[in-house]
Amino acid sequence: MADRKLTVLFMPESAYGPTNNCIGIGDVLRQRGHRVVFAAESSWKGRLAPLGFEEELVDLTPPPEDAAGQDPGQFWKDYIAEISPEFRKPTIQQLETVVRPIYEELIEGVKYAEPQLKEIIARVRPDVIVEDNVVLFPALATAGVPFVRMLSCNPLEVPGPDVPPPFSGLSTGDHGAAETFREEFERTHGEMWTAFNAYVREQGGPELPHLQFMPEGDLNLYLYPEIADYVDRRPLGDGWHRLDSSVRRTGVPIRLPDHIASGDGSLIYFSLGSLGSADVDLMRRVIDALAGTGHRYIVSKGPRHDEIELAPNMWGAEFLPQTKILPLADLVITHGGNNTVTESLHFGKPMIVLPLFWDQYDNAQRVHELGLGLRLDTYGFQAEEMRSAIESLLGNAGLRRHLEEIGETIRGRDGVERAADLIESAAR
Missing domain, CATH: 3.40.50.2000 (Glycogen Phosphorylase B;)
Structure with a gap:
């Protein structure tokens, strides 16, 4: 059993940060002789295979006519450029104009991709599935194999009463502002969370923690150095493991002018x-x-x-x-x-x-x-x-x-x- 070669399926969010994190880990697994497959958003076509991975492409929206020429993560580049004027607002105002619309787009992508992912899982037959995203794709957690949650955002994504709420940028001691922010998050996101939780359950997925869009997995990994972590104020359970960093070992040395x-x-x-x-x-x-x-x-x-x-x-x-x-x-x-x-x-x-x-x-x-x-x-x-x-x-x-x-x-x-x-x- 210890020497058995595994098939590992990664599904990162379609942005460079989560994808590069999964590439670094996947490369170690590949070098150990395992089969590593990426269920990658379609604009990553041809970018992962040269690194030694198998590509299974996923559309999160109906494909545009010029999809073949898109850069990786182009959808999010265009979307962020469109809403970037909202970045000038205080974080509590961004909950309604930035954070909620991003969650809405992500959830629509989940629903569009669900049947595609079921087909990919049936074809690939993974031994373990790793998702690095802020919303759950139910097909990944209902495949009958261990589900690994990868958290490569700030670990405040897993909330607690003694730490600032995620997306707030508040200091750890600003309790009054933190409570106000949490109330505004519930006002702006509560109805959406309720509907998404119901959708996940309809697909056979787990109950989501209140106002969270990802459940815990069979294994939970998060990316943050111990020196900056919040474990003194919000310790995580035994199912969580910190990675102090996740730096890829790929690429050639850079030559500067x-x-x-x-x-x-x-x-x-x-x-x-x-x-x-x-x-x-x-x-x-x-x-x-x-x-x-x-x-x-x-x-x-x-x-x-x-x-x-x-x-x-x-x-x-x-x-x-x-x-x-x-x-x-x-x-x-x-x-x-x-x-x-x-x-x-x-x-x-x-x-x-x-x-x-x-x-x-x-x-x-x-x-x-x-x-x-x-x-x-x-x-x-x-x-x-x-x-x-x-x-x-x-x-x-x-x-x-x-x-x-x-x-x-x-x-x-x-x-x-x-x-x-x-x-x-x-x-x-």
């Missing part, structure tokens, strides 16, 4: 993620603030790269191998996506966080309140405020030593190997 590889000042990495970088006005505003400093910058330009002009002290491209760049950087300016935050801590780097939506506010607040970086007002910061934050973090030798030690500890825990071990155990 000479004026960036060496020169005056520190080397700083700037990325708003594949979705946030679609806000060209914000990208330009940050670039203008950085252009007047004495440092060098690597800029992830994103899907609208042809509309973004970099200053002479910068270099960048549409896509960059983030895990190859982070070890070289002295500082990271980020939107606060969970993968970027955990990868920055994995490599021991301080952060300036400019949150936009979803759990990015929670990550930004956690980094700020633990002194691992600084949170700035994404749309309200002044250029001098950004420059002051950069110099403050670069000049804090004690913080940089502390982060180097944190990074060394996280890397020693080897999250992708641990995840592969746990998935194997769940299957067997």
Whole structure:
């Protein structure tokens, strides 16, 4: 039994963060001789097979006529670009204008994909299924094999009375504002949750926890470094296992142009993620603030790269191998996506966080309140405020030593190997 080769079916949410997390873990399982299959949203066609995985494509909406030319996760890039003006609102207002519409879109995708997933499961015959998403696809939890829940968002997604509510960006001690936020979440999401819970039960799935859109699995993995976790205030049960990081071991070393590889000042990495970088006005505003400093910058330009002009002290491209760049950087300016935050801590780097939506506010607040970086007002910061934050973090030798030690500890825990071990155990 111990040597039996397994068939592992991954279904990540169609965005780079969850997909890259599953790729890293899947690659370890593949190298151990297991068959690894991705039930990937259709815009990922041809992107996973070259990495050694089998592809089973899933449509979440009726396919567009030009689907063959779509970039991975294109649906969400377009959708986020459409609602991005709402990111300027306080988080409690975003519950109605950002968070609920995203859940609604996700739920529609669940319903459209359900018959496709049943066919894929019957064809693939997995030994274990791993879902990395914020809503349950019932077919995955009713397949008669162990179901692994992967949580690669901020772990506040699993709520508790002594921690801030998810999506709020509140500090851990702001109890009054937290209760107000929870009440607004129930007002804006309660009816939708009730209907989705009924749908899941109709498909033979489990009862969902109140106001949560994912149940616990037979095995539950979550991605967050211990140094930033909330276990002192909201311990999770024995069915939960933390991965301090999940960094892919794929890709080749990056070659930087000479004026960036060496020169005056520190080397700083700037990325708003594949979705946030679609806000060209914000990208330009940050670039203008950085252009007047004495440092060098690597800029992830994103899907609208042809509309973004970099200053002479910068270099960048549409896509960059983030895990190859982070070890070289002295500082990271980020939107606060969970993968970027955990990868920055994995490599021991301080952060300036400019949150936009979803759990990015929670990550930004956690980094700020633990002194691992600084949170700035994404749309309200002044250029001098950004420059002051950069110099403050670069000049804090004690913080940089502390982060180097944190990074060394996280890397020693080897999250992708641990995840592969746990998935194997769940299957067997």
